[in-house]
Amino acid sequence: MKVVEDKKIYHGMDNSPSPWMMMSHFSNQLDNTVGVPFTIGDEDYGLYLRPNNKLLFSDVHVIFAWFFVAVSIVSISGVIWFAKHLIQPITKLTEATKEITRENFNYPLNIHRRDEIGQLAESFSRMQVQLQHNDEARKSFINNVSHDFQSPLMNIQGYAELLKTQALDEEHLEYVDIIDQESKRLSNLTKQLLLLTSLDQKSYPMKLGVTRIDKQIKDTVRRHQWRMEEKEIEISYHLPPAPILADPELLMTVWDNLLTNAIKYNQNGGSIFIQISENDDNATVSFKDTGIGMNKEQASKIFERFYRVDAARKKDGTGLGLSIVKHIIELHNGKIEVESEIQIGTTFTIKLPKDKQTEE
Ligand SMILES: Nc1ncnc2c1ncn2[C@@H]1O[C@H](COP(=O)(O)OP(=O)(O)O)[C@@H](O)[C@H]1O
Ligand SMILES: [Mg+2]
Known part of the structure; x- marks a missing residue:
């Protein structure tokens, strides 16, 4: 060597x-x-x-292990930070979109960025402002028109009543009757439109109070007694005392609508049965009639605005009653369901929570 x-x-x-x-x-x-x-x-x-390679490699292993841990920590926290940075504004935009469907156009975005997401947020804010503007314009338009309709309609009705007292022949009396009926219908329609637009407001001011729905329903029945007598409709009910926390005026509109429907769409000599049943949390009210009924497809649409199964068959209607009813029940966090069979009858079932007014 x-x-x-x-x-x-x-x-x-x-x-x-x-x-x-x-x-x-x-x-x-x-x-x-x-x-x-x-x-x-x-x-x-x-x-x-x-x-000695063995010793050397065991040292290198430890160094590699630490290196691996360090790289993992840095990259995981980097990914988390990046994801948050990216996802946060998207979550906010999603939330704002949901709020828009609830007609709340003021959801604050607070996204200040110079990238594409920033631009999207800016356009979104502009859209919020525009939507709010349109919504207010639409509501105030309906409001004004409905209000302005009332006074000329009152005049028409007044003069129609006056004409009825004059000595008119049968044909003319019929014309006056039609004028009277149609103006009442129009007046009813404008009132319902007014109610709907005010219910539409994102936070309708509910005046909650302990409401005896059994009493309310009995009162409603009493007020419509003459109509039922006219059609020879037999009414029966089982209404035990049922106090619930609700807006009494709104609920009165519900009973009124359901009872007038049960009378209007009933056969002559038919019957109506109203019942309240309770458990710890809910009060359930059902309106059952032996009227003309509807098929499944029709029944699925009756809560839509302006929908009427057969507009020609019954003239005095607006198609707004049940959409108002549904709106009111939902404001009370309740539920309404309908079951119907043609020529057999219809049952509306309403479930209302007794006192749990959970705000959404
Ligand atoms: N009890 C019922 N029996 C049969 N059809 C009904 C009943 N209640 C409602 N409907 C149908 O649902 C439609 C919508 O009802 P509603 O919104 O109250 O409007 P309106 O009574 O003004 O026509 C009615 O036009 C009618 O065709
Ligand atoms: Mg109706």
């Missing part, structure tokens, strides 16, 4: 093909060996040293 013969220090790394790769550090051959010559007495010796 050169170390012993030439008495030179041998440095294996000098022979390494690519010092930059540093691969030879870990190899188990001459490249990784250092040789030192020395003499003891007259004898020449060589001392060869090579690192």
